[in-house]
Amino acid sequence: MIFKKAAEKIKSFYKSCVPKWTVYFYAAGAISLILYIIMMNSTAFSDFFNENIAAYFRAFTATVSGIVGISLAELIIYMLVPTLVLFFIGVIKDIKQDRDNEAVRKYVSAFAIISMFATTFVFSLASGYRGSSLDVRLGLSKNTVSKEELYEVAMYLGEEVSKCSEEVEYIYGSHSVMPYSFSELTDKINEAYKSVCDDYDFILDFKSSVKPVVASEVLSYAHILGIYTYYTGESNVNVNFPDYTLPFTCAHEMSHQRGFSREDEANFMAYLVCIASEDAYIRYSGYYNMYEYVMNALYSADKEGYSEVYYSTRGQVRWESSAYRKFYEKYRENTVADVSNKVNDGYLQSQGQSQGVKSYGLVVDLMVAYYNLENK
Numbered sequence: 001m002i003f004k005k006a007a008e009k010i011k012s013f014y015k016s017c018v019p020k021w022t023v024y025f026y027a028a029g030a031i032s033l034i035l036y037i038i039m040m041n042s043t044a045f046s047d048f049f050n051e052n053i054a055a056y057f058r059a060f061t062a063t064v065s066g067i068v069g070i071s072l073a074e075l076i077i078y079m080l081v082p083t084l085v086l087f088f089i090g091v092i093k094d095i096k097q098d099r100d101n102e103a104v105r106k107y108v109s110a111f112a113i114i115s116m117f118a119t120t121f122v123f124s125l126a127s128g129y130r131g132s133s134l135d136v137r138l139g140l141s142k143n144t145v146s147k148e149e150l151y152e153v154a155m156y157l158g159e160e161v162s163k164c165s166e167e168v169e170y171i172y173g174s175h176s177v178m179p180y181s182f183s184e185l186t187d188k189i190n191e192a193y194k195s196v197c198d199d200y201d202f203i204l205d206f207k208s209s210v211k212p213v214v215a216s217e218v219l220s221y222a223h224i225l226g227i228y229t230y231y232t233g234e235s236n237v238n239v240n241f242p243d244y245t246l247p248f249t250c251a252h253e254m255s256h257q258r259g260f261s262r263e264d265e266a267n268f269m270a271y272l273v274c275i276a277s278e279d280a281y282i283r284y285s286g287y288y289n290m291y292e293y294v295m296n297a298l299y300s301a302d303k304e305g306y307s308e309v310y311y312s313t314r315g316q317v318r319w320e321s322s323a324y325r326k327f328y329e330k331y332r333e334n335t336v337a338d339v340s341n342k343v344n345d346g347y348l349q350s351q352g353q354s355q356g357v358k359s360y361g362l363v364v365d366l367m368v369a370y371y372n373l374e375n376k
Contacts, residue, residue, distance in 0.1 A: 017104040022112035029115035032122040039122075039130040046131035050259045055204040057123045061233025062208040062257050071211035071236050073229035117231055124230040128261030134268060137202055140369035147301040150364070153371045154294045154309045160275075161287040162314035167280035170316050175323035178243035178281055185282075186210045189250045192277035193258075196269075203258050208235065210250045216240035220331045222339075225249045228256035242324055247274055247285035264362035267293070271367070288320065290367055297364045 039046045065072050087106065094103040135142045169177045178185065190207050197205035211234050213219055213227075219238040226237045226249040235253035237246065251270035260266045267289075274286020299306040310318065 016101045018108055019105060019112075022108055025112035025116045025119075028119045029112075032119040036122050036126055039127050043130065043132055046127040050127035050131050051202055051204075054123055054125075054127050055259055058230075058233055058257050058259065059204060059206040059208075061120075061124070061230075062206070062235075063233075065232045065234045066209040069211075071213060071229075071234055072232045073227070073234050073236060074211075074213055074215065076232070120231045124233070125228075125256065125261045128256075128259045134260065134262070134265040135366060135369060137200075138370070140366065140373055142365050142369045145297075145365060145368045147298070147305065149368050149372070150294060150298040150301055151305040151309065153368050154291065154298045154305075155312065156371060156375075157287055157291040157294055158309050158313040158317070161284060161291050161317055164280055164284035164287055165314050165316045168284050168316070170319060173319055175242050175320055175327075176244050176281070176284070176316070178246060180281075182210075182212055182239065182246070185247060186250060188277060188279050188282055189247060189254060189273065192251070192273045192279075192282060193254060195276045196273050208233075208254060208257055210235045210237055210253065212237055212239040221334050223331065226253040228253045230256075233257065242320075242327055244285050244288055244320060247277075247282040248289040251286070264366060267363035268366040268370070271363070288317070290363070293364050294367060 035049070039049065087110065091103045091106050094100070094106070134140075165176075169179060171177060180188075186209055189210070193203075194205055197203045213236050216238045217240050219225070219227075220240045224238060225241055225245055226235065228235055235250065235257055237249050237253060239246065241249075248270050251273040252266045255266040255269040255273070258269075260269050271286050271290045274282050274289075277283055277286075295306060295309065298309065310321075
């Protein structure tokens with residue numbers, strides 16, 4: 001009798017407080033949790049899932065969101081605050097009017113939506129964090145990098161970016177100028193990606209768009225050049241930063257779309273994509289951005305070697321460096337950047353990247369290993 005009454009209460013609660021559609025969201029969340037646990041314990045499963053399931057999920061979301069010209073992710077963020085305000089106003093009103101079941105229904109619905117965000121993460125990015133590393137996939141041998149190797153690779157990149165700079169337009173004494181529109185840039189990056197996909201069969205080849213962020217000035221204060229929003233499948237790019245960052249950033253965010261979740265790996269894929277392009281400015285962006293990463297590492301290891309490489313580059317390349325320092329000074333230190341850095345650092349560490357935000361710079365290890373494979 002007691003069990004029967006308890007069952008009736010549960011049934012009554014379910015009917016009055018749990019919308020039918022939320023059941024499917026919670027079920028998907030439970031399945032995703034199981035998949036995520038398996039990913040955390042099996043690299044082989046993560047690789048299989050990333051290449052055979054998540055790849056098509058990412059391609060689907062990127063294709064659907066690409067139909068709309070604006071960033072859906074940015075729009076969702078703008079709607080978030082008023083939506084939360086309306087949600088809590090509704091809950092408070094229900095409680096005041098003794099409609100507790102309605103208040104509970106709202107909470108059940110809200111957590112179901114949160115559950116779906118977690119599900120889309122598992123089906124898009126999670127397996128990329130837990131699968132085989134890019135150096136293994138490319139057959140690279142990563143070892144401790146010496147200052148001599150840093151010097152050699154930095155000199156190589158300085159020479160390559162100097163060659164590319166001969167075909168690049170500059171404002172005299174200042175920064176370079178991208179010679180086409182943002183939409184034309186994304187078409188060219190897609191073409192370059194196709195070339196790279198032909199070389200590596202573990203990358204799904206599909207065409208995707210990149211969305212310029214309206215609030216790019218805000219992202220600049222947060223030191224964010226781009227964001228891949230897994231829940232919409234969009235690559236979003238800060239268009240306030242200097243032109244030379246745009247091709248590399250586009251390629252970086254599109255790398256996340258193709259399953260390279262780790263930041264150093266997305267950086268290295270961006271490099272490979274950019275230098276594979278037939279367009280001189282995109283190649284310039286690839287070489288220059290990698291040159292910056294390696295030069296930063298070289299500066300810490302060998303300041304004299306750093307100066308030798310820096311002054312061996314073409315004058316226009318040094319113009320770019322100087323112009324960037326002047327641009328960045330405005331955004332260098334602020335509270336928004338501190339908060340953004342801590343949030344990103346925590347997120348990356350939670351996904352197995354123990355170095356946090358410093359993992360972006362680990363691309364230097366990949367670059368040196370790749371250079372050694374290609375040249376030695």
